[in-house]
Amino acid sequence: MARDTFYTAVDIGTDKVTSIMARVGTEGELKVLGTGVVTSQGMQKGRIENIDEVKEAVRTSLEEAQRYIGTGAPTGVYTSVTGTHLSSLNTKEVVDNPDDVGDITKKLLDRLLRGSFPDVGPNQEVLHVIPIGYHVDGMSGIRNPVGLHGNLVEVEAHVVMGDAVVLKNTVKVIEANKASVKSMVLHSLASAEATLSGDERELGVVLADIGGGTTDIVIYRQGQPWYSAVIPVGGSQLTRDLSVALKTPLYMTEEMKIKWGSVMPDMVAADEEVVIPSFQGQPKHSLSRRILCEPLHERMLELIKLIVLKVRQSGLREFPTAGIVLTGGGAEMTGLTELVQKTLGGQVRIAYPEGIAGLPAQLRKPAFSAAVGLLLWGIKHQGETRSSLNGGRSIMGSKSWRWGLGRKKAAAVR
Numbered sequence: 145m146a147r148d149t150f151y152t153a154v155d156i157g158t159d160k161v162t163s164i165m166a167r168v169g170t171e172g173e174l175k176v177l178g179t180g181v182v183t184s185q186g187m188q189k190g191r192i193e194n195i196d197e198v199k200e201a202v203r204t205s206l207e208e209a210q211r212y213i214g215t216g217a218p219t220g221v222y223t224s225v226t227g228t229h230l231s232s233l234n235t236k237e238v239v240d241n242p243d244d245v246g247d248i249t250k251k252l253l254d255r256l257l258r259g260s261f262p263d264v265g266p267n268q269e270v271l272h273v274i275p276i277g278y279h280v281d282g283m284s285g286i287r288n289p290v291g292l293h294g295n296l297v298e299v300e301a302h303v304v305m306g307d308a309v310v311l312k313n314t315v316k317v318i319e320a321n322k323a324s325v326k327s328m329v330l331h332s333l334a335s336a337e338a339t340l341s342g343d344e345r346e347l348g349v350v351l352a353d354i355g356g357g358t359t360d361i362v363i364y365r366q367g368q369p370w371y372s373a374v375i376p377v378g379g380s381q382l383t384r385d386l387s388v389a390l391k392t393p394l395y396m397t398e399e400m401k402i403k404w405g406s407v408m409p410d411m412v413a414a415d416e417e418v419v420i421p422s423f424q425g426q427p428k429h430s431l432s433r434r435i436l437c438e439p440l441h442e443r444m445l446e447l448i449k450l451i452v453l454k455v456r457q458s459g460l461r462e463f464p465t466a467g468i469v470l471t472g473g474g475a476e477m478t479g480l481t482e483l484v485q486k487t488l489g490g491q492v493r494i495a496y497p498e499g500i501a502g503l504p505a506q507l508r509k510p511a512f513s514a515a516v517g518l519l520l521w522g523i524k525h526q527g528e529t530r531s532s533l534n535g536g537r538s539i540m541g542s543k544s545w546r547w548g549l550g551r552k553k554a555a556a557v558r
C-alpha cells in the first residue's frame with residue numbers, strides 16, 4: 145500500500161485546540177508545514193459541552209495550520225479523545241489452528257482478534273483493540289506468532305471503549321470543518337507515541353498526561369499498552385483552588401500559578417513575598433509565596449494519590465521498573481518532579497514531545513505531546529481508516545481491524 149504523504153493532527157483539549165499539518169519528506173522524515181494553537185472553548189474535562197464553540201475553535205486552529213499550505217490542504221485527520229466515558233479492559237481469546245494447516249497465518253490472527261471484540265451495547269463504541277501478546281500451545285510472551293507451528297493460539301488484547309454519542313460528537317466537530325476523521329486515538333496513547341522510549345515500554349512504565357481538565361494514564365508492560373484510564377482532574381483544578389484561596393479571578397490566577405506557583409512550598413524561601421496586583425477595586429498587596437503555593441501542593445498531592453489508585457486498580461502492587469513519566473501542560477508545574485519523587489520514589493521523568501526532527505519551538509513543550517503523538521500514530525497506523533460510527537460496532541485507530549463487527553463476548557481478565 146502506498147504511504148500517505150500528508151498527516152494532520154487535531155488535538156481538542158480542555159485548554160487548547162492544536163492542529164498540526166505535516167508531510168513526509170524524501171528521506172521518509174516528517175516535516176511540520178503548519179501549526180494552529182487556539183484557546184479551547186466549549187470543552188469540559190475532555191468532553192464536548194458546547195458543540196458550536198468547539199467547532200469554531202477547531203475551525204480557527206485548522207485554518208491557522210493550513211495558512212501556508214493553501215487550498216487543497218489534506219483533510220484526513222487524526223484526533224485524540226479523552227474523558228471519563230472511556231473504559232478499558234484486557235481480553236483473552238483462543239482459536240484452534242486446524243491440524244492440517246499447522247503454521248499460524250496472518251488470517252488466523254485476524255480471526256482471533258476479531259473474536260477479541262467485547263460485546264458492547266448500542267451506546268458504546270470500541271476505540272482500540274491492541275494485541276498485548278500471544279500464547280502458542282501454552283508458550284507465552286510471543287509477540288508475532290505468524291509462521292510458527294502451533295495448534296492452540298491465544299491472544300491477550302487491550303480494549304478501549306467509549307460512549308458512542310460522545311465519540312460521534314468529536315466526528316461531527318471535525319466533519320463540520322470540511323475534514324474527515326482518519327482515526328480517533330486515546331489521548332494517553334497519542335502522548336505515549338511522542339514521549340516513551342522503547343526501553344521504558346519494555347521495562348514497564350506509567351505515563352500520566354496532566355492536561356487542563358483530565359489526567360490521562362496508560363501503563364505499558366513488555367512493550368505494549370496494558371492498562372489505560374482517565375482521571376477527571378487536571379491543571380485547571382489547581383488554578384481554581386488557587387483562585388478560591390486568593391479570591392482572585394481565574395485569568396489572573398492562571399498567570400500567578402505559572403509565574404510563582406510550586407507544588408513544593410518547602411522549596412520556596414520562607415521569606416519570599418509576591419505582589420498580588422490590584423483587581424476589581426482591590427488594592428495590590430503582598431503575600432508569602434509559600435502560602436500561595438499551599439493549595440497547589442494539596443491538589444497535586446491528591447492527583448498523585450489518584451494516579452496511585454489507578455495503578456493499584458490496574459492490578460499492579462507497585463510502580464513498574466521505568467517508574468512514571470509525566471507530560472501534558474500540567475507536568476510543567478514547578479516542583480512536580482520533586483513532589484512525585486518524594487511521594488512515590490522510583491524514577492520520575494518530565495517528558496517533552498520527541499520523534500519529529502525540526503519540530504517548531506512552539507510545539508516543544510509537554511502540552512503538545514498528544515498532538516505530536518497523533519502524527520506519529522498516523523505514520524505507524526497509516527492506511528487503517530476508521531469505519532463509520534454505526535451504533536457501537538465499529539473500531540477505529542487500531543491495527544488493521546476495519547470490519548468492526550466482532551460480536552463474540554470476550555472474557556475480561558481484569
Ligand SMILES: Nc1ncnc2c1ncn2[C@@H]1O[C@H](COP(=O)(O)OP(=O)(O)OP(=O)(O)O)[C@@H](O)[C@H]1O
Pocket residue numbers: 156157158159160161184189190226354355356357358359378379380381383398401402472473474475476477478510511512
Ligand atoms: N508552565 C506551566 N506551569 C504550570 N502549569 C502549566 C504550565 N503550562 C501549562 N500549564 C497548565 O497545563 C494545563 C493545560 O495543559 P494542556 O495544554 O496539556 O491541556 P489540554 O490538552 O488542553 O487539556 P486536556 O488534555 O485535559 O483536555 C493548564 O491547567 C495550565 O495551567
Ligand SMILES: [Mg+2]
Pocket residue numbers: 157158331355356472514
Ligand atoms: Mg491534552
